[in-house]
Amino acid sequence: MxxxxxxxxxxxxxxxxxxxxxxxxxxxxxxxxxxxxxxxxxxxxxxxxxxxxxxxxxxxxxxxxxxxxxxxxxxxxxxxxxxxxxxxxxxxxxxxxxxxxxxxxxxxxxxxxxxxxxxxxxxxxxxxxxxxxxxxxxxxxxxxxxxxxxxxxxxxxxxxxxxxxxxxxxxxxxxxxxPQQYTFKAVIKGKAAHAGMAPEQGINAIVVASHAIANMHTGRIDSETTSNIGIISGGVATNIVPEQVTIQGEVRSLKPAKAKAQLEHMLDELKKAVEQFQATLDLQVEKEYDxxxxxxxxxxxxxxxxxxxxxxxxxxxxxxxxxxxxxxxxxxxxxxxxxxxxxxxxxxxxxxxxxxxxxxxxxxxxxxxxxxxxxxx
Structure with a gap:
C-alpha cells in the first residue's frame, strides 16, 4: 500500500x-x-x-x-x-x-x-x-x-x-x-588573590571543584545508571587565583531511585569540598524528564x-x-x-x-x- x-x-x-x-x-x-x-x-x-x-x-x-x-x-x-x-x-x-x-x-x-x-x-x-x-x-x-x-x-x-x-x-x-534524567549546575565561589604575590590569601575555586570531581563516581555506574561532568568553566588569568568556577553535569537511570541516589552522591561531594576549603556553593538542579x-x-x-x-x-x-x-x-x-x-x-x-x-x-x-x-x- x-x-x-x-x-x-x-x-x-x-x-x-x-x-x-x-x-x-x-x-x-x-x-x-x-x-x-x-x-x-x-x-x-x-x-x-x-x-x-x-x-x-x-x-x-x-x-x-x-x-x-x-x-x-x-x-x-x-x-x-x-x-x-x-x-x-x-x-x-x-x-x-x-x-x-x-x-x-x-x-x-x-x-x-x-x-x-x-x-x-x-x-x-x-x-x-x-x-x-x-x-x-x-x-x-x-x-x-x-x-x-x-x-x-x-x-x-x-x-x-x-x-x-x-x-x-x-x-x-x-x-x-x-532513563529519567537530572541536570545540575554548580557555581563554586572561592576568593581571588594574586597568584604570585599572595596565593595563600586566595581560595582557588578550580582546586575546590577538582577535589569534588575526583571523589565522584562518574561514567557507567551500573547497567541502568550513568553520570557525567560535561562542562567546566572558570578563571580569568594564570596570575589570579580563580574566584569562581561553574560545573555542569547530568545523571541518568532507568530506575528513578538510582538516579536520585547518584545525583545526591555528586552533590554531596561538591558540598564536602566546598566546606573543606571554606568556599561557597550555588546549586541549580532540574529534572529534565521522567x-x-x-x-x-x-x-x-x-x-x-x-x-x-x-x-x-x-x-x-x-x-x-x-x-x-x-x-x-x-x-x-x-x-x-x-x-x-x-x-x-x-x-x-x-x-x-x-x-x-x-x-x-x-x-x-x-x-x-x-x-x-x-x-x-
Missing amino acids: VNAERLIGEFIELVQVDSESGGERQIADLLTEKLIALGLDVFEDNAGSEVELGKGTGNLIATWPGNGGNGPVFLLSAHMDTVKPGRGVKPQRQNGVIKSSGDTILGSDDKAGIAAILEALRVIKEQNISHGGLQVVFTVGEEIGLVGAKKLDYSRIKAGMGFVLDSGGPAGEIIIQA EIDLNPAALPVRIAVQAAKNIGVEAILTKTGGGSDANVFNGKGLACVNLGIGMQRVHTTDEFIMEEDLVNNARLVVEIIKVAQEMKG
Whole structure:
C-alpha cells in the first residue's frame, strides 16, 4: 500500500527545508499545509513563545476524527527540528541509500519519522482504512532539551496512548525503557588573590571543584545508571587565583531511585569540598524528564509488536540510555513507545538512512493504525 517513490520524494523534500532548533518556521508552515490537505484540523500552540525557541514557532497538534472505526484515539509524533549543521542540506540518493553531501547532517533525525507519518496518513485516506481517531504531534525544540514536548498544550491532546518515531534502530525496534534524567549546575565561589604575590590569601575555586570531581563516581555506574561532568568553566588569568568556577553535569537511570541516589552522591561531594576549603556553593538542579518503563503487556507495546509481525519485521523490545519526547509524554501520563526508524550516524555529517527503512517505517505506521482497531484493551 505504501508508495515508495512518493515517500522517498517527500523525505528528500523535507530534509532540504532548513529547520535547526529555533528555526522551525518554514518546516512548520509546510507541514501545516500538508496536514490540512489530508483533512486534519491543525492547531499551533504557543510553545514557541519560550525564549529558547527563538523565532516563535509552536508545536503542531493535528486531529483527524474517526471514520467509523472502533479503535482508541492515539497519537503519532516526531520532531521538526534538527541539530547543526543543518542548513542547506543537499541529499544524495545512491544504491538504496540517502545521505547528505558531507558538509551537513542529513536530517533523518527526525524527518524520517515525519515522512513515515505523512505517508501512512495518505495510505489510510486512499484505502479508506477505518480508525477511531488520530492525533499527530510535530514538536519543536526536541534537540535542545525536549522543550516543545515539555511546553506542549496538553489540553488539546485527546489521545490515551502514543507512538513516537525517533529512535535509531530499524523498524520493529520498540523502546519500552528509557532513563529519567537530572541536570545540575554548580557555581563554586572561592576568593581571588594574586597568584604570585599572595596565593595563600586566595581560595582557588578550580582546586575546590577538582577535589569534588575526583571523589565522584562518574561514567557507567551500573547497567541502568550513568553520570557525567560535561562542562567546566572558570578563571580569568594564570596570575589570579580563580574566584569562581561553574560545573555542569547530568545523571541518568532507568530506575528513578538510582538516579536520585547518584545525583545526591555528586552533590554531596561538591558540598564536602566546598566546606573543606571554606568556599561557597550555588546549586541549580532540574529534572529534565521522567523515565519510560512500559510493561510488555501495555496496549501500545502490544499494538507495535503485532504490527511489526504483520509486516514481516522482527519486533524487538529494548531499552535506551537516551531521552526523547516519548519520555515527556509518559511523564504526562500518556503511555508512549519510541519506535526505531533506521536513521544512522545521526548528529554527524556522515548521517544516512536506507530507503528500505523509510518504506518499512511507513508500512509499520499503517499497520499500527490497522492493528489498533483490533486491540482495545
